[in-house]
Amino acid sequence: MLKGNVIYGQSGGPSSAINSSALGVILESFAHKDVISKVYMMHHGIGGAINDDLIDVTNESVEELEKLKYTSGAFFGSIRYKLKPAEEDETDYKKILETLKKHDIHYFFYNGGNDSMDTCNKISKYLNKVGYPCRVIGIPKTIDNDLPITDHTPGFGTSAKFIANSFIDVSLDNYSYPQGRPIIIEVMGRHAGWLTAASSLANLTGYGPDLIYLPEVSFDMDKFLKDVKRIMDEKHRCLVAVSEGITYKDGSFVAKATKAVDAFGHARLGGVASSLASEIDEKLGLNAKSIELSFLQRGASLVASKTDIEEGVNVGRKAVEFALNGETDRMVTIIRTSDNPYKVEYKSCHLQDVANIEKKVPLEWITKEGNNLTSEFTKYCLPLIEGELEHSFKNGLLDIPHFKNYRK
């Protein structure tokens, strides 16, 4: 058995489940004290490894650590930093190696999406080349759910749950008055429409979006306006889900193509939802409302999916288990073995098979009209939002951890 300490890092966009995976790594490391003496967190991802900026969590209490399950953001700090190929520039790699040697680290875990798996893969190759014994395992995380091979990614379920239920809330609001409005809700996901598709789950309650637009299908403004008009005539209200990344047939973004946003000059203020609302106002003379779920959907800790958070913990635990069993240069994957009852197994795949690859919503799960999802998507997505966590709140506020030597 390779003896050594553990290092773990967070990378990419914040999400609801990434800290659960940190917890999984920490708890599983604690369970192998014969092999692992110390557990270090990189402060702000790979930057922490490069600059020897580490947080030692070995002596933190399990009670306080458990609160990571209820904590959104990247609690130990994330980073967006692309390592140059070692063949071009070894500077960063050498510094990382120094940090590993200094702290007797031989287990390296990196938690993130496509880009982070690329980082992880590069480090694995370098350490292998220089002959430093270190097991390198990637842990999947992204609310965007766009990693290949794994059935889904931790973080997606909780954000999907927040989104679906926010649509119910807004729909109920829109049903309050005799005459409702067109309401356009903008959801994250620039290239893959998974999160926007999750809004369709709200329709199971009778209060969901009438129209759903994903980046997987090119957008047709005339058809959109006709559909909104028809639904308004019928129901006196219309709820629309739109991905921030929808494009026209020619590939140009809808958000930028409308006059409203161009005239303003600030894409930040516009966004695709407000652009579509402006179009409705101008062309149909209706008083449309736009809502951006913004950062709320990627925190989403007000109503985490228990399934998602538990899987977040599990992929962290499995990463340690697989590494202890000798695996390296691999990413933990979630493989679904049954929809109903929902069951999964944890496996692993080569890092290079996931690095920089995006998985999109299958076109056969999108209706022929291109503006809704089929029951196949429901079957896939519904189990992922199942269950609520207890004890997330203390005095009505999210119970955030305070550690002995970090964010006291």
Next chain:
Amino acid sequence: MLKGNVIYGQSGGPSSAINSSALGVILESFAHKDVISKVYMMHHGIGGAINDDLIDVTNESVEELEKLKYTSGAFFGSIRYKLKPAEEDETDYKKILETLKKHDIHYFFYNGGNDSMDTCNKISKYLNKVGYPCRVIGIPKTIDNDLPITDHTPGFGTSAKFIANSFIDVSLDNYSYPQGRPIIIEVMGRHAGWLTAASSLANLTGYGPDLIYLPEVSFDMDKFLKDVKRIMDEKHRCLVAVSEGITYKDGSFVAKATKAVDAFGHARLGGVASSLASEIDEKLGLNAKSIELSFLQRGASLVASKTDIEEGVNVGRKAVEFALNGETDRMVTIIRTSDNPYKVEYKSCHLQDVANIEKKVPLEWITKEGNNLTSEFTKYCLPLIEGELEHSFKNGLLDIPHFKNYRK
């Protein structure tokens, strides 16, 4: 004992707790079957009474009715409709009287904010004048918390909880990277800053707003920019809470006064948060982000306050109890008798004493700098967000009621 049926109506803006009060009225009416045979809901508030558009809920199951606790919006339909004074035009009043007579209704309950209490008061006076025996009781509801006499209003606690916890989520997001941003979050409340003030509770966890701006204090753009710069220099991130209704010293709205929104022409797209973000970009050269909590904060059923929802039920029950005891032309009030442990009693006051009067945040609860709240506010607000509801979700989705003869 005055025998007769019950009518109940919802009015004004949707909120999280209004359907709990409907539930309270219904359950308490069911408990007095010797006096009350039938319970009717107005479909879309006073409009339902005028047009004899009622929903009979007498035979709905308690199990399904209980789901009203988890349901946001105005489930039986709301309306914004100002009754003309009866001295000017009796048309509406005569129609309402016909509806009451037709269905043998002698108990009239109306649920809403300031304007709704005015409506309630007018109807009470009219029925008294024409000698129709009917007990008229107002039930307080508004997320804005701006009704006088009552310690607070049902709906406020849940929205306050959503807001405080959303600030924690966004703050954790902003702490994820080494270099955070100025983030401006816009909160509802045009004239009274209660909801914006609630963001201050997030600071109890260490993850709250650095600066808070209420409509009660006039806004100074230069001071604001200086404060943001100072905090960015210090913390490398800055979280700002701003009420949609803040004004400059001369009374003009901040949202409309900035160039950004003027140039655009659509106030809808702008809003005060994006206006402030633009100012920061332009004057400080920082990349500020604006977020509007929009309709999400008034639905807020993802994380209801148990205290709030239970009080919502209670004010509904008390309205029926008070009416059965002979009270009329009054509104139910919540009187706090202790902060810790938090205790309240239910009383009533004259409708005319609350109609059209707005209660603002006391100036002594705002810090001298005018950009934060004192501990007095925390003591007042914290008990109102306490406790979580169980069983709000089914298969990960809000469990919305379906009735036999309404929204099946």
